[in-house]
Amino acid sequence: MFELKTPEETRQGLVARINSYQPLIEDIAVSLYRNPELGLSEVFASQKLKSILEAEGFSVEAGIASMPTAFRAAWGSGRPAIAFLAEYDALPGVGHGCGHNLMAACSTAAALACRHAIPAELPVRWLLIGTPAEETVGGKLAMVDAGVFADVSAAFIAHPERQNGLGGSSWASHPLELTFHGRTSHAGASPQDGINALDALVAAYTQIRNLKNSLRDDVRLAGIITHGGDVPNIVPERAQARFTVRAKDWRYLETIVLPKVKQVAEGAALAGSATVELRHHEPLFKETLEHPVLREIARRNFEYLGETIPPPPEGAGGGVTDVGGVTWVTPCIQIRFAMTSARPHSRELADDTITPRGIQATLMAAKVLALSALDLAYNPAALAAAHDHLTQILNQQQ
Ligand SMILES: [Zn+2]
Incomplete structure (x- = not known):
């Protein structure tokens, strides 16, 4: 399909940097696990991520799209602008039973690693977008409507699951x-x-x-x-x-x-x-649109890290996520990473997020996201191909 052009020493530097973030990932995962907050009330979580990013030189715009716990943190001023999306809302009764504490940790580590691993000659702008209330009102949909993704060249997010996967099946x-x-x-x-x-x-x-x-x-x-x-x-x-x-x-x-x-x-x-x-007491959640270029890049990076991607389980589907809305406005992929054998939305899954297995899996997922983002930054042709694909689909729909 195309070549991955990121130099091997840059890849290795990125992987090493993410390994060095293990304490940070653990800190985010555990502190959010201990302070689970429902959608639009994620004050502790968003504050924690914002201060970590600000301390690393990111400029933070908070309270965007009329949601106090939504924010956008940016580093650099060039193009492309590549975003990592963080979710951090919990569920009533089962706390982080959907593992969004790990999603917050994963995307934050990926954004920080890219900000440090990028050579000066690449004028990339790295973004960490804090997206509240995935489980309730679908905060990303309001953010799409408010134009938060209008200048985003591509977006990455990783969801904890029972199996590794390349996104897709949301309805x-x-x-x-x-x-x-x-x-x-x-x-x-x-x-x-x-x-x-x-x-x-x-x-x-x-x-x-x-x-x-x-x-x-x-x-x-x-x-x-x-x-x-x-x-x-x-x-x-x-x-x-x-x-x-x-x-x-x-x-x-x-x-x-x-x-x-x-x-x-x-x-x-x-x-x-x-x-x-x-x-309609909730907005339209569109299905997740597949972006073949991003899928291929993510697949190769799972493999680069020695990870396997089993076929999705029989009868999978019926789930809904507000990430779908983002996939219709910019090339975006939600990868899945294996960190548990517990059922989704359970107390057991929440407990698994702070085990060594949960933390290691999050490190792995952060590497897939960061490597994939870097592959786009180093390969403008691949990024252009991803945008062409989206334009084609939107034209067909008219
Ligand atoms: Zn979830």
């Missing part, structure tokens, strides 16, 4: 809230004078679930009723449900699936003389 998602409105009345004495919002919602729920028979197999329509009335002797005037609406690609989701779901909800409301309000 599109656009969660929908349905609120049915009716009219109260005495449920015993005069039910005929009321309009039962719950009945309309239950009809809609059943019909939405049945839609799967007329949609592609990859569509996921899972819902819960979040409000079903107040007391049984009053006809419910308000009933509410939330649905996760997912498919492999966002075009199908937006043009086929969501119109059908909305049509069914409106039909059920009409049939019950109720009305329905439809609202």
Whole structure:
């Protein structure tokens, strides 16, 4: 496909530098593990990363995209501008059960190593972008909308998993809230004078679930009723449900699936003389777009480090990440690194992030990210090819 042009002594220097960051990686991993913070409240985590980066000469812009815990740290002023993305939000109840403490450590180490390993003649700008609330509102989506990635030439991120991997399988998602409105009345004495919002919602729920028979197999329509009335002797005037609406690609989701779901909800409301309000309570998460150039570079760097990449497990998919949104605006890859045998979003996985295996795996992943970033910096033709690929896809979509 193309040659990797980074000089061998620069590669070795980078690997050695990341090895020297083991205490730093451990410090970030353990301190975030001990102070897990939910999305948009990651004050400790973002502050910690910002001060580490500032101490190494990065200039930090904080509170970007209207999120106090989002930030962008930059070193150098040239082009290309290559970014490492850090997540640091935890989960309720299970702390860092998704291992975002390791993602923070990994990207920070990679950014620092690149800043030091880069020879003066390469005018690269290194960025560490702190992206809050992956698990909740998808902070990267607001950052994409705010133009945070507009001048980013390429972006790298690494997620802890059970197996090494080259990214890919994340789906599109656009969660929908349905609120049915009716009219109260005495449920015993005069039910005929009321309009039962719950009945309309239950009809809609059943019909939405049945839609799967007329949609592609990859569509996921899972819902819960979040409000079903107040007391049984009053006809419910308000009933509410939330649905996760997912498919492999966002075009199908937006043009086929969501119109059908909305049509069914409106039909059920009409049939019950109720009305329905439809609202997306979370933004559209686009699926992760694959960038073959970045995949190939990352694959070769896994191999350079003696790592194997097993094929993704059978039936993988259905997960969603806001990294997907970034992959539609700049070449971006989320690699996966093996550090656990625990299930995702578990207390066991959180505990594994601070074991020697967890730390070593994070060091390895930081090397893959940093080496891959350097390969792009040394090979403008590869970076141009990555951008051509994205432009082609965007043109096809129009
Ligand atoms: Zn995660």
